Amino acid sequence: MISSAYYLDTVALAMFLACWLGYAHVVQRVDAKRSHLMSVVKAFRRRWIERLCERDNHVADAALISNLLRGALFFASTTIFILGGLAALLGTAPKAAEVASHLPYTRQMAPWLAEVKVLILILVYIYAFFKFTWSAWQYNILSIMVGALPKPGDTDGHSDYTEAAASVLALAGETYNNGIRAYYFSIALMAWFIDPLLFLATTLAITAVLYRREFDSPTLKALQKVRVEGARGG
DSSP states (O other), X not given: OOOGGGHHHHHHHHHHHHHHXXXXXXHXXXXXXXXXXXXXXXXXXXXXXXXXXXXXXXXXXXXXXXXXXXXXHHHHHHHHHHHHHHHHHHHTHHHHHHHHTTSTTOOOOOHHHHHHHHHHHHHHHHHHHHHHHHHXXXXXXXXXXXXXXXXXXXXXXXXXXXXXXXXXXXXXXXXXXXXXXXXXXXXXXHHHTTOHHHHHHHHHHHHHHHHHHHHSOHHHHHHTTSOOTTOOOO
């Protein structure tokens, strides 16, 4: 049986896991039924690869891929520093919990619970690190594929190559997005150190923000005005 003192913590953590892990699953399930930001951007990515295969000069394309790669590497290196700080915090979690308990509106926290909270936060950032590094590696693969592109006049295997390169680019973007989403939900975990109810409220608020940006943002509406093959209307 769960102690009444930790009931709210358990409920808030369960809701956090449901929102974080369930959100990505829901987006994948509705991908074929409803237009959203990632599906529309995926169509633009495919258009980019198609145009890339039609021209012989790829200097601008290499710069774009390099820019995407730098973004993934930046977050990967930043995550390493965050993990280092959290590892140092883990050894002093009970003392940090004691200090936090003196703050206004902060509940008393058991030392073991403080360590659990830090451990969960570490796991989230480890997940983000693996996502960012894998995204960077996928962009590296894409850069190699760009270097091995068939000549513009060579139609043999052109469509298959375009499909493969577009898929790698889309997977790299989705993996990067998963890492960013972990960063968003880590903010909710930080609120857990103050109060489980604040943790629950922050989790729901972040989920609502992500949903709006994915399915009802001005950016999505702007992209939907452009006719791109594969981009579905709202």
